[in-house]
Amino acid sequence: MRADVMESVEKYVDEVWEDVVSDIASLVAYPSVADASAAEPGAPFGRPVRDALDCSLGIAERLGYEVTDDDGYVGIADIPGEYEEQIATIAHVDVVPAGPGWNTDPFSMERREGWLLGRGVIDDKGPAVLSLYAGAFFLREGITPRYTFRALLGCDEEVGMTDVKHYLAGHEQPLFLFTPDAEFPVCNAEKGCFGGTFKSAKIENGIIRSWSGAEATNAIPSQSECIIAVPLSELPAPQANADRITLEDAGEGCTRIFAQGIGGHASLPEGTINAIALVAGYLHEVMDAQPDLLDPAERSYLDLLSVVHDGTAGEGLGIAAESDAFGALTCNAGTIEVADGHILQTIDVRYPDSTTSDEMTMICGAHASRFGTEFIAGRAKEPFSVSADSPAVRALLNTYREVTGKPAEPFSMGGGTYARNFKSAVSFGPEDNGLELPAWAGSMHGPNEAANEQLLRDALKMYIIALVRLNELEF
DSSP states (O other): OOHHHHHHHHHHHHHHHHHHHHHHHHHHTSOOOOOGGGOBTTBTTOHHHHHHHHHHHHHHHHHTOEEEESTTSEEEEEEOOSEEEEEEEEEEOOOOOOOSOOSSOTTSOEEETTEEESTTTTTTHHHHHHHHHHHHHHHHHTOOOSEEEEEEEESOTTTTOHHHHHHHHHSOOOSEEEESSEESSOEEEEOEEEEEEEEOOOOSSOSEEEEEOOSSTTEEOSEEEEEESSOGGGSOOOOTTGGGEEEEEEETTEEEEEEEOBOEETTOOTTOBOHHHHHHHHHHHHHHHOGGGSOHHHHHHHHHHHHHTSOSSSTTTTOOOEETTTEEOEEEOOOEEEETTEEEEEEEEEEOTTSOHHHHHHHHHHHHHHTTOEEEEEEEEOOEEOOTTSHHHHHHHHHHHHHHOOOOOOEEESOOOGGGGSSSEEEOOEEOTTSOOOTTOBOTTSTTBEEEHHHHHHHHHHHHHHHHHHTTSOO
């Protein structure tokens, strides 16, 4: 990149940075968890998401974009170019539920020691603001881009991506798109996504009254709580993981079992501890000591959970798989509940191209039958990839190398992003999994979600330079 352009980018980022941080804080303030059951006209995912969308479109309009929205499904912010064909970004303003374990208000952004704390600062409200300021560089410099720049703002990424499906039903595909919703340098391949629910047989005389885990299937639960109808005095002390399990009198002859794990995203299980697995392990200790306490259906289901929670690569279930292009499968059992006399445990699987959703459905169904339970298959999305040799991918990689001075090769990941919905799209930062978090900071989807300010500043530089480079390409 020419020295004068780099100098202009550096100056621009310095000038706008405090506004960037302020706008991220404004957007974080909305508890925008997508909820289609709360839909209303113009707000298909509920009022909080609509409010967050309006906030982001307000930022775009203030920066000089032409703005509209796709019936409340997707926000659209345009900078007209010499040609109508588009280079685009897409970020999302919906978030996963805050969940337990926060040391700060998740919807009141805190700035601490070079970090931003709050739900969505890294996934994906912070990056959404960066994408808007990246395009606004052209406006500030008085440059008409070769291709129209379109910043898309999604509203249902965390749940079902029905927002982008609605958008694509009525709009043309961009020439190329990147989504700031993953790690640097460039993710050009995403594993398939598969989910389902293990449902226990009807429990007639059980002791498990309630059980909770994560609030989203794609989150590894940092905490789990289970209420059982057994007096505290009759229960054994925890043996395994005793430092992570506490027992409390819950009144009326019941005991509260609480487990503290280490949460994270379902696609990145390394270093996490699933709190549901901790509770299930303790209940097994209870079952071993006093088998007659539990209903037969509860005992069978706990045996099944031992299989489900055996490893994070699907080892216990027998669905482990890997390939050179996509790496290894991951399996997370994130949410659990007791409803209408049944226990329901979900799984969230990110899988390579060496297996299929049909094969996993068959294997999980066989396990369920063996334990007298039921497996209900849910979503399934096939793996996808974009050529690492495409000029657009090379432009992003060169940008990363230039700004960071680090080597860069494209990679595959288990996280599912908007990119898989477009014909030519990749993920491009802004996360860095090698960055050490302070003790008081957490990762995306977990408590105390944090974003490093310098990381975000560098990302903004890269997004601007990448857009400049993409406008130099012939598509």
